[in-house]
Amino acid sequence: MPYLVHSPEDRAAMLEKLGVESINDLLVDIPQSLRLDGLQLPNGLSELETMAQVSALAGRNKVYPDRLTFRGGGVYRRFIPAAVAAVTSKPEFYTAYTPYQAEASQGTLQAIFEYQSLIAELTGLDVSNASLYDGATAVAEAAMMAFVHTGRNEVIVSGYVHPEYVQVLRAFGEGRGIKVRKGGEPNKKTAAIIFQQPDFLGLLVDTRALTAAAHDAGALAIACVDPISLALLAPPGEYDADIAVGEGQQLGLAPSFGGPHVGFIACKKELVRKLPGRLVGIAHDAQGRRGFVLALAAREQHIRREKATSNICTNHSLCALAAAVYLTYMGPYGLRQVADVSFRRAHALAERLQSLPGWELAFPERQFVNEFPMRVPKAPALLRRLSRKGILGGLEVGRWFRELKGVVTFTCTEVNDARALDELVEAVSA
């Protein structure tokens, strides 16, 4: 059978060595009443047939070309260098476990250390962890840090933060009796103000004011940021945010129907002991050679158990590796160009869409980077029409925000070339 190595002879020899008749003699501890004979599942298939079935399922999905995808809302089409998959598909990386045995895991450990350094660099903060599950859980974990650090049990979500992130924050919060408040002024009960830059609609918020407000109230400022925008925008470290979190999907990961992606989290030195998850640090051997090890494990579940900063164990290492390769491939100027091209195209598109009858920017007075909200006549019909033309149009955000009925956010990145923009504008005008 596929993926099994023992031959019947092997099994017989092993049973004999064990001095038993059959495998059942090894299962004696299991009450007979519990024993099954087999599973209610069809028998296995050949690889050919397996792949045929799986491919048939894949074939029942509609894949829009990257260049004609204008939908974002937390997951974006970006150019992914071939180098990224070439690295993450190396079995030495993807078939290793969490690097418990440092000396035999230097590849993973150093790669994560580089990832931590890159994220710290990008966010302008002191220390990044080795990765979290996604942007949503990163926001929640950051809130937990603030809760523990301040001893206060309320967090304020300011403005249009990704609605799913807020839902996850609520679920996490409930467990620990943390109240999640939408907007409003911070007070003595406020552990943190959480804001997103750019926000869920793509709009810029006043990160400096929000951070100052939090600090004035003795709360922490948690910035949820778009990693690519940080090539242009002031990083959290520059406006003194305490914790930066975000979704790393744009750093070399496929949309993949929403996962696996990667959550990043970085913070000021003072908060490092509250950080969730793995941390890799430098260590040396007896000969003074530099190596890397899992560090500050005393924060973690396997040591601290119920007192751990988080329960996270398996995280999203391989996705962090992808992000590290992506950022290293881009370098400072490459990342800047990606952000710059996306910015210009989004603004050019906004210009053109605005001029269409009945179309208008939902927040004309506000700045954006490469995603922007528009009021659109008959949005549902429009999006269906675009889809028929193979275009994945913008995202209807009214689904989450009553006040935004009829508002659609459009995204542009370096993959949406000039012709793609023309095609979109034609299609909507038609």
Place this chain on the structure above:
Amino acid sequence: MPYLVHSPEDRAAMLEKLGVESINDLLVDIPQSLRLDGLQLPNGLSELETMAQVSALAGRNKVYPDRLTFRGGGVYRRFIPAAVAAVTSKPEFYTAYTPYQAEASQGTLQAIFEYQSLIAELTGLDVSNASLYDGATAVAEAAMMAFVHTGRNEVIVSGYVHPEYVQVLRAFGEGRGIKVRKGGEPNKKTAAIIFQQPDFLGLLVDTRALTAAAHDAGALAIACVDPISLALLAPPGEYDADIAVGEGQQLGLAPSFGGPHVGFIACKKELVRKLPGRLVGIAHDAQGRRGFVLALAAREQHIRREKATSNICTNHSLCALAAAVYLTYMGPYGLRQVADVSFRRAHALAERLQSLPGWELAFPERQFVNEFPMRVPKAPALLRRLSRKGILGGLEVGRWFRELKGVVTFTCTEVNDARALDELVEAVSA
């Protein structure tokens, strides 16, 4: 620029170390009259744009599903285990050179040694080389061996040998004054009889009789064989052929518009010194550890120069590796099942097609394995009709053989499931 590593600073530092002003000072030996300023080619593109252009070209080709492909003629759709590409895409294999430095190339050397052993096993002959370019050049190289071994300058091609193989054989032969005769009895001038089993039409030939005839005339018998058929059919070693050659595409290689594939060649011990190309053998180090090295190099161009058995240098190692992985994955029973399923499906299909009005087996009295020739009414129109239905129908062999106008060969393998056969029969009946 892509794939270049020197920064302008690096270049400047290197030039300075060389004590020259510019790269031109290193090109002084080149007459000014020959110097270009640049190439008449467009400037380079980003990877995103490069892949877009290449994908656009790929998009202008029609790809028929494996299961609906019934065309063979030397290139076949087969199930290729994912394991094959997983191995051949390892950079340690595909970015290495011919293993001149044995100690740092044991991976490649052992893999080739295993390939040689597998091919020898499959053909029932003593020794296989490390690979040749393709089935056609393998036939030609075998003929050269016979020419040198017998000192005779004529080879007989018996029956329906792949027409392109024969064309290549002629081109090779001309260079060395070897006459290629189609059919007829061997005589004192005959160096070898070359036959294909199954032949180009898929039909079985009497390999024992042909081999005996060759030997009676003091000529060699060269069998061009389908490697997968050897799980069922008597291998060349069993009927005493002297040299076995063939195309290895079916052993885990994609059709890829005809290449790269791999030619295999195996022979009796007596002929080994005449073998073309690389050969890997066992060697030991001072501690008695077993290793592998390039062997019998005295046959080859880099040592023997104009007296070499062949001019081949770079061969098709990576394709040989794919074949080795494929054969190891299949094992004796897997390979047999692949051949068996293909055989049964082809015979079932032949039955059904035969019963169609105006359809008949072109050679009803002859046996076949999994490819067979049929006389078909209005073949061109039929094939066009099938193509419109996404079916790659059989191959019109009249293109090469006047007497076979209207004959189409159909192939079945393990990828053509029962439903696919139904679809074909419906489509032709429609």
Place this chain on the structure above:
Amino acid sequence: MTEPLSFELSRPAVDPPRLPEPDVGGPAPAEALPREALRSRPLGLPRLSEPEIMRHYSRLASLNYSISENFYPLGSCTMKYNPVANELAASLPGFAGLHPYQDEDSVQGALDLMWRLERALCAVVGVERVTLQPAAGAHGEWTALRMIAAFHGSRGENRTEVLVPDSAHGTNPASAALSGFQVVEVKSGPDGRISLADLESRLSPRTAALMLTNPNTLGLFEREILDIAEMVHATGAMLYYDGANLNAFMGICRPGDMGFDAVHMNLHKTFTTPHGGGGPGAGPVGVKAELVPFLPSPTVERQNGHLTLDYKRPQSIGRVRSFYGNFGMLVRAYTYILAMGGDGLSQASQDAVLSANYLRKLVENDLEMPHEGPCMHEFVASAQNLQANGVRALDVAKALLDKQFYAPTVYFPLVVPEAIMVEPTETESKATLESFAAAIKEIVARARTDPQSLHAEPTNLPVGRLDEVAAARRINAYLQGASDDPVLRWKAPPEGTS
């Protein structure tokens, strides 16, 4: 050979990669945005060419042990072969290219795969429904406890305690605590199983749930599981199954039948999705009927062939992550299940148990076996017998590395001193198990004859044994402001040096 950091290989002015140029006009960010919104410090990413980057990561890869090249008997982690076909499946454009906010009609295949996977997992563990949202086992534990809390809440009960055996994995108490419960530890008996007497004494109306791993982390089947379930249910509490050890059970028995009400599975263990050097994994949670109303939203529903995402779940605990789970991992697990089938999965668990018992037999005279066999899919030995020679489990682990074996899990579970937890899995050959046993014998022999040499292990790896204590000291110095070497990240050397 060690490898420099990418930052150390970086050189100023290396060409950036070629990328699309702005081709549509549009303002420059610097003009359009207010200064204070813009980055002021330059971005300090490394600058390397593609060939350098690829070589860098290729070399890093070669510094790793992995199941692709090494036996990796890491107890509790089920390091089994990761089929390459799974990787192909997950990378199909029809999956990898899907935006999570596409209309349902355009992702029927993806939803169907999730629905089928849910059905298959239900069949394996014996539950009513499964949520595929959790990203890993710990995430699943916490998700399940949120549901259990919601369940009790819905019945107006205020149950504040979760019982966790002393042998449990650290994520169990951590998940319980993060879910707002007090953690109450339950002792193991001398036979390595949970002590019913102690359990009895801990159970109370405050008890929300008992979290159990079965086979437990000692690799032993909880013989009295049916009594345990009865006791727990009798107090109105729920029984939670930590599925990290499910690889022992497929086709043999089902947690659901044992009385477990909620079950998490680690697709990255039992169902061969790769561990990726520490994830991503997937930790689906299966539940009995009573807990179904509380499942995270959305669930995947199927009506006459049409698949939908159901967000209308009034009693749901809400969302535990964005979107629908680690979809790419779900594709891999489903592909594996298709290929194996019911017959293959059953044989897999049987082989896993056989291999563990065989390996245990081969080393039973070399290391201490604190508990009687037979074991299930793994066993826990102890290196206490070597302590007289000053040799510890850690030394044994490092010595194994030098013999090309990854080390078993050491010092877990906590209830066994000098624990060495070995899980061979069903995808390691008899020959491999025997060579591992031979290595253990050699090391144990050396512990007697030349213990010092073991403290020096490993010696054949890119680096020798790394001093984590010294590292921790330097990190503390940094965190306390006593040093400005961050240790946890690269830092540009002060100007002038290099």
Place this chain on the structure above:
Amino acid sequence: MTEPLSFELSRPAVDPPRLPEPDVGGPAPAEALPREALRSRPLGLPRLSEPEIMRHYSRLASLNYSISENFYPLGSCTMKYNPVANELAASLPGFAGLHPYQDEDSVQGALDLMWRLERALCAVVGVERVTLQPAAGAHGEWTALRMIAAFHGSRGENRTEVLVPDSAHGTNPASAALSGFQVVEVKSGPDGRISLADLESRLSPRTAALMLTNPNTLGLFEREILDIAEMVHATGAMLYYDGANLNAFMGICRPGDMGFDAVHMNLHKTFTTPHGGGGPGAGPVGVKAELVPFLPSPTVERQNGHLTLDYKRPQSIGRVRSFYGNFGMLVRAYTYILAMGGDGLSQASQDAVLSANYLRKLVENDLEMPHEGPCMHEFVASAQNLQANGVRALDVAKALLDKQFYAPTVYFPLVVPEAIMVEPTETESKATLESFAAAIKEIVARARTDPQSLHAEPTNLPVGRLDEVAAARRINAYLQGASDDPVLRWKAPPEGTS
């Protein structure tokens, strides 16, 4: 660590892989076919499970040096970085899935790619047309010589000799001989270039062609190339260009402009298609107008956007291989050319020359430099200066292996005793070149202080220096029937042993 052979890992009765079952009836082969047509002996392939197979090949891979991990300065082989994008392109279903006998209308994209690649190669080397059929450089040489023979033949001339410099690669004389020519050697002068005087004396009405490599195999530009071309053409012979060293010329100068009539290119050198541990490569041949009629058939033609395969070529030398060439390699090369562009290719050659001269400079005092610089893209040094210490080029090569560098080409070209031929390429960093130079210095120093130690190299690799002489002896014994150990293949151990 060495790895057993797959045959040695094999065990009887390991499950065969799951494969489709016959599902359509149809007779069993054994019933339908005559006994004598059937295999009688069982097929002795190894029997292994997929996990064992994958680990086996993963371990074998780890025994290799490759450019992905190691500097690979193998002179004359242009071991440069192989872009991963090329591999993606070649694996696109729209290419990899094409049957060579599909109708032309259904493969317009593939034919267009071939046509565009031909145009690009024409631009780089300065010729009229290019055939993409040859599978490798040697194949290209032979193809070109067949065309040259046909050309002379078409003019009723019987030219029987091909001139080949003593510094030429072995494939040159071999290709000439296999094409039916007598090979006449031309001497190199003291400056490492072909001696015009000697050339003069060899040229005759019998001369069909002169085969030249430029830069020649010493890495030197043939300064008098224009005079040489004139001399050769004056006798009515043709000038053939061995393109193995084309990496020095892109955008700098063109063989066509130098007077070469036929040119082969190694796409697996200059155009980054991977070497695959010994192929597959691709060896397209470019020709001037006079030779166009003789190109192999079919050629790719383009009329107002529509592409066709032209088989009607009455004067063609025929086919040199099946189908249209190593198409997958053509896709890779074209992808590379698109990404690099004219500007990138020109810079690549300049960097290749710069790197070679820089490295030469760094080691010029450690090894002998038989010829004056500047060199082009590679240089040939000699280890003769170490002979007094009993150290040979081979020892230097093996010592380099121990320092994680692959070795340069040694003992070629033949005109330089103890030759060490170094080609760094443009994709190796300055830092890498410097560390290689440091390694050379260390080895040369050791040759003086401790020569014995160099004979023992390599010592850090899976095997030590392998005894090829003993191996050859055993092979001869087998071939002469004195032993039945085949040595060139695995053989089942006689029954009873194991």
